[in-house]
Amino acid sequence: xxxxxxxxxxxxxxxxxxxxxxxxxxxxxxxxxxxxxxxxxxxxxxxxxxxxxxxxxxxxxxxxxxxxxxxxxxxxxxxxxxxxxxxxxxxxxxxxxxxxxxxxxxxxxxxxxxxxxxxxxxxxxxxxxxxxxxxxxxxxxxxxxxxxxxxxxxxxxxxxxxxxxxxxxxxxxxxxxxxxxxxxxxxxxxxxxxxxxxxxxxxxxxxxxxxxxxxxxxxxxxxxxxxxxxxxxxxxxxxxxxxxxxxxxxxxxxxxxxxxxxxxxxxxxxxxxxxxxxxxxxxxxxxxxxxxxxxxxxxxxxxxxxxxxxxxxxxxxxxxxxxxxxxxxxxxxxxxxxxxxxxxxxxxxxxxxxxxxxxxxxxxxxxxxxxxxxxxxxxxxxxxxxxxxxxxxxxxxxxxxxxxxxxxxxxxxxxxxxxxxxxxxxxxxxxxxxxxxxxxxxxxxxxxxxxxxxxxxxxxxxxxxxxxxxxxxxxxxxxxx
Amino acid sequence: xxxxxxxxxxxxxxxxxxxxxxxxxxxxxxxxxxxxxxxxxxxxxxxxxxxxxxxxxxxxxxxxxxxxxxxxxxxxxxxxxxxxxxxxxxxxxxxxxxxxxxxxxxxxxxxxxxxxxxxxxxxxxxxxxxxxxxxxxxxxxxxxxxxxxxxxxxxxxxxxxxxxxxxxxxxxxxxxxxxxxxxxxxxxxxxxxxxxxxxxxxxxxxxxxxxxxxxxxxxxxxxxxxxxxxxxxxxxxxxxxxxxxxxxxxxxxxxxxxxxxxxxxxxxxxxxxxxxxxxxxxxxxxxxxxxxxxxxxxxxxxxxxxxxxxxxxxxxxxxxxxxxxxx
Numbered sequence: 001x002x003x004x005x006x007x008x009x010x011x012x013x014x015x016x017x018x019x020x021x022x023x024x025x026x027x028x029x030x031x032x033x034x035x036x037x038x039x040x041x042x043x044x045x046x047x048x049x050x051x052x053x054x055x056x057x058x059x060x061x062x063x064x065x066x067x068x069x070x071x072x073x074x075x076x077x078x079x080x081x082x083x084x085x086x087x088x089x090x091x092x093x094x095x096x097x098x099x100x101x102x103x104x105x106x107x108x109x110x111x112x113x114x115x116x117x118x119x120x121x122x123x124x125x126x127x128x129x130x131x132x133x134x135x136x137x138x139x140x141x142x143x144x145x146x147x148x149x150x151x152x153x154x155x156x157x158x159x160x161x162x163x164x165x166x167x168x169x170x171x172x173x174x175x176x177x178x179x180x181x182x183x184x185x186x187x188x189x190x191x192x193x194x195x196x197x198x199x200x201x202x203x204x205x206x207x208x209x210x211x212x213x214x215x216x217x218x219x220x221x222x223x224x225x226x227x228x229x230x231x232x233x234x235x236x237x238x239x240x241x242x243x244x245x246x247x248x249x250x251x252x253x254x255x256x257x258x259x260x261x262x263x264x265x266x267x268x269x270x271x272x273x274x275x276x277x278x279x280x281x282x283x284x285x286x287x288x289x290x291x292x293x294x295x296x297x298x299x300x301x302x303x304x305x306x307x308x309x310x311x312x313x314x315x316x317x318x319x320x321x322x323x324x325x326x327x328x329x330x331x332x333x334x335x336x337x338x339x340x341x342x343x344x345x346x347x348x349x350x351x352x353x354x355x356x357x358x359x360x361x362x363x364x365x366x367x368x369x370x371x372x373x374x375x376x377x378x379x380x381x382x383x384x385x386x387x388x389x390x391x392x393x394x395x396x397x398x399x400x401x402x403x404x405x406x407x408x409x410x411x412x413x414x415x416x417x418x419x420x421x422x423x424x425x426x427x428x429x430x431x432x433x434x435x436x437x438x439x440x441x442x443x444x445x446x447x448x449x450x451x452x453x454x455x456x457x458x459x460x461x462x463x464x465x466x467x468x469x470x471x472x473x474x475x476x477x478x479x480x481x
Numbered sequence: 482x483x484x485x486x487x488x489x490x491x492x493x494x495x496x497x498x499x500x501x502x503x504x505x506x507x508x509x510x511x512x513x514x515x516x517x518x519x520x521x522x523x524x525x526x527x528x529x530x531x532x533x534x535x536x537x538x539x540x541x542x543x544x545x546x547x548x549x550x551x552x553x554x555x556x557x558x559x560x561x562x563x564x565x566x567x568x569x570x571x572x573x574x575x576x577x578x579x580x581x582x583x584x585x586x587x588x589x590x591x592x593x594x595x596x597x598x599x600x601x602x603x604x605x606x607x608x609x610x611x612x613x614x615x616x617x618x619x620x621x622x623x624x625x626x627x628x629x630x631x632x633x634x635x636x637x638x639x640x641x642x643x644x645x646x647x648x649x650x651x652x653x654x655x656x657x658x659x660x661x662x663x664x665x666x667x668x669x670x671x672x673x674x675x676x677x678x679x680x681x682x683x684x685x686x687x688x689x690x691x692x693x694x695x696x697x698x699x700x701x702x703x704x705x706x707x708x709x710x711x712x713x714x715x716x717x718x719x720x721x722x723x724x725x726x727x728x729x730x731x732x733x734x735x736x737x738x739x740x741x742x743x744x745x746x747x748x749x750x751x752x753x754x755x756x757x758x759x760x761x762x763x764x765x766x767x768x769x770x771x772x773x774x775x776x777x778x779x780x781x782x783x784x785x786x787x788x789x790x791x792x793x794x795x796x797x798x799x800x801x802x803x804x805x806x807x808x
Contacts, residue, residue, distance in 0.1 A: 048803060102678055106685065114631075114670075115686030133671045208674045211636060212682070215671045218807040224674075228638040231545040234552055234573070 028247065031240045045241070052225040053245060055218065059135060059210060060203035063142030064196045070143065071150035071195065072188065074295045077288035078151065079158035080276040082389065089296065090155070093148035095303055101208050107302030108132075108141055108213075117301070133215030141209050146199040148299055153198065157191040158184070163390060164441065170277035170414075171422040179278045197257035201250060222246050277414065358442075359449040360458055368433030370452050373442075381442045385421070387412060395440040399425070403439060505535045506737045508726075509547055509558075511565040512540045513758075520750075520757040527749040534737055543675070544570055544641050544724075552577055556731050561738045564603070564726035564745075568785065569644050571600050571725060572792035581730040584739055587746035590765040592721065592783040600725035603745050604760035607719035607780050608645045609712040610690040611683070611697045618690065618713035622650060626664030631688040633679040636672045637799055641722070643672070646692050647798045648791060649720035652784040658798065662805035669806060695719065695777055700759045702773040711778075718782030724760065 078090065096104055111117050112132045119129045132140065161183055169179050207223040214220075222242055229239040279288070359370045372395075382396045384403040387410075394400050403420050411417075425438030453461075515521035515538045525536050541550045544565050551558055556579065566574055574580060585601040595602055610625075610632060612618050619625040625632070635643030650658045670688045673679040683691035690713065701707040726745060728738040744750055752766040755774060762770075786794070 048800075051807070102681065105678075106681060109682065109685055109687060113682075113685060113687050208678065211639075212671055212673050212678055216666075216669060216806045217636070217672060217803045220803075224636075224638065231542075231549050232638050232644075234549055 028240055028243050031236050049225055052220045052222050056221045059138050060200045062139045063203040064200035066143050067146040067150045067199045068192055068196045070147055071154050073291045075151045075154035077291045078155055080279045081288050093152055096145050097149050103306055105212055107306040110305040111301050137213035138210050141213050142203050150195045153195045157187045161187055168423045176278045193257040193260035200253055359452050360455045362455050365430035366433030369435050372435045374450050395442040398436040399438055503535050504734055506561050506734050507537050507559050508562040508564050509539050509541055509560040511543050515540045520753045523753045524750055528744055548574055560729050561732040561734050566725055568723050568788050569791045572788040580727045583728055583742050585742045587764050589763055600727045601742055602723050602725050602763040604754045604758055604763055605723040606694040606696050606760040608649055609695040611693045611712050612690045614709045614711050616689055621716045622661050631670045632668050633670055633682050633688045633691040634672055635679050640675045642676050642692055645720055645722050647802055651798045653717035659801040659805055662802055666806050696759050699773050714778050718784045719780035721783050721785040
């Protein structure tokens with residue numbers, strides 16, 4: 001529960017947005033100018049270009065839909081299970097995305113190719129071989145690259161659902177299905193369009209994967225058509241036209257995704273792994289175990305092949321490879337810093353405001369409760385429920401002490417805690433003002449809340465403090481010139 | 482601040498002074514030429530030992546990318562020499578008007594006489610399908626089309642060997658080429674962006690044959706002591722790839738550029754080629770070819786379009802290829 005009101009001036013974000021647009025449009029414009037747009041150099045698009053556009057959209061669309069759809073059960077299983085190696089698995093999820101394309105393709109072929117593991121098993125069983133080359137091969141490879149990415153993006157969605165919601169759902173006795181309908185589905189409805197968009201955009205510029213696994217020139221993407229126009233034909237007008245087509249495609253899909261997915265309504269949350277009371281049934285456990293095992297095999301097997309081969313050779317790499325690696329690293333780090341700076345300037349900032357607002361006049365809680373908050377200092381809070389990996393900072397009252405005592409005794413059955421922590425207790429406490437009842441969520445920022453005031457006044461206070469802080473820090477900056 | 486400006490000024494004039502002392506020759510070439518295992522490092526050492534200059538290689542993708550870069554830079558280019566075009570690209574390169582005539586003379590060991598006065602050859606090779614020893618390879622394109630042999634090829638739009646295959650079929654069959662491609666369609670496992678992807682897939686066992694060069698088995702023999710790779714001889718003859726270099730008309734080091742081109746056909750350069758670029762040297766070195774090269778297959782017939790012919794039929798051949806394989 002931070003108190004980080006960060007104001008970003010409109011001018012900064014406008015400049016940043018304009019810069020991003022410039023970076024996208026200027027190169028295309030430059031190529032178009034160089035090509036002599038004004039002379040009507042457009043020869044128009046041939047049959048092959050339209051075929052490339054169609055294939056590009058179809059493969060990127062299918063890849064995005066499959067990646068996102070398959071990521072839902074995987075992310076859900078990861079979100080509600082805690083097991084040994086979970087952190088490593090989430091980390092492993094990042095690997096396919098950063099592998100060089102051709103290395104990853106070789107890994108995939110070692111599993112799905114003509115001489116791969118899968119066909120080895122099939123022919124041992126006397127079954128016909130599977131052919132990986134074709135649209136399905138392209139989609140398979142793209143899912144391999146992007147399923148992990150989609151899973152991680154959705155996992156962030158799950159982490160953003162406040163823990164309190166799950167606790168409330170548990171105390172109301174909701175099962176896994178109701179939790180999905182009321183908590184998880186609304187989150188997915190907001191996040192999935194964005195996930196689909198991201199994967200679609202990544203697959204849009206696929207070139208080598210699409211061509212290699214597509215099995216022939218029918219698997220030509222716009223990216224390859226641009227390459228051809230530029231390198232083989234040096235037809236800059238054609239290259240610029242194709243690039244514009246690609247850009248329009250991105251903008252259209254981007255706008256659709258923005259319309260479908262709204263800003264997440266849960267507010268910022270804490271990413272700690274939470275206790276889930278709705279997913280304890282053996283059938284659900286088995287289901288999650290199966291989903292995770294399949295994901296591990298699908299992602300892990302090709303990676304394992306790559307690693308096993310690479311480990312043998314890594315020591316014999318020439319010095320030039322290491323210096324190339326260093327160059328890549330420096331460029332990547334530089335790009336990352338620029339991206340973050342641009343994103344911040346565009347207005348990306350996170351703020352979670354909880355306890356500070358509990359003393360607002362507009363809050364329906366009893367004044368006795370609000371008055372108690374205005375008297376608290378930071379040390380008037382304590383942490384409960386650590387035993388369930390579900391740390392909550394609450395007001396230090398009789399109930400919180402009782403919960404801590406149970407924890408100290410090492411009791412792990414939730415049922416023993418339920419009478420103390422269940423949702424209705426808190427509601428009663430807010431209504432009656434009896435602040436010794438229930439576990440009342442409370443951040444350390446309660447120390448800043450020292451009077452009951454309207455929301456408007458509270459915000460004015462926060463902003464005034466922030467501006468004062470900025471000016472004070474501004475004094476530290478070294479003047480240029 | 483003044484101190485900094487002063488220091489920078491001193492540094493710049495020192496660099497200028499150094500540059501005046503050692504002239505710099507800039508050579509644009511493709512990536513694999515300058516890699517650790519390519520000819521670049523040995524060529525650089527050998528030339529710098531005789532020229533009293535600084536030879537600087539700048540890598541720019543593959544042959545086609547090299548030409549694109551040059552076209553974008555135009556007359557302002559820093560390049561003195563462009564090394565790594567082939568006869569499919571020289572017509573377009575000549576059209577840019579950026580190149581000057583060369584003065585190289587040599588006793589070439591090419592299957593054809595060399596008459597181009599703007600570009601000089603430094604190596605050459607026959608395109609061929611490479612397979613594992615023991616595989617009963619078809620003896621020509623028609624036999625291949627009728628067989629159920631699986632092949633890996635490169636995309637002519639992004640790869641030099643891919644474009645070479647297009648020319649090969651066109652040179653052997655002319656107007657019949659579309660029919661040949663239709664017959665080959667079910668033999669093609671996949672089409673890759675570049676040579677290394679296709680060759681990698683072949684080594685993984687994804688197909689029976691891969692489009693490469695007759696000299697590829699020499700690499701496995703000499704570098705890996707593996708005698709298990711062979712090149713198939715096709716009765717229609719084999720298309721040639723000839724790799725060339727040219728001098729920029731706007732070079733600020735024209736004498737040095739001439740010296741480099743003449744050095745390029747000398748023993749010091751040519752003897753490096755067979756076991757770094759894995760091609761035939763344009764001039765056979767005094768010591769002959771390395772052991773292993775004598776066992777390579779020798780096609781009876783060599784096919785090659787002139788640069789102008791190659792440029793004029795490219796688009797048509799590309800469309801025939803695309804149409805036949807897109808079905």
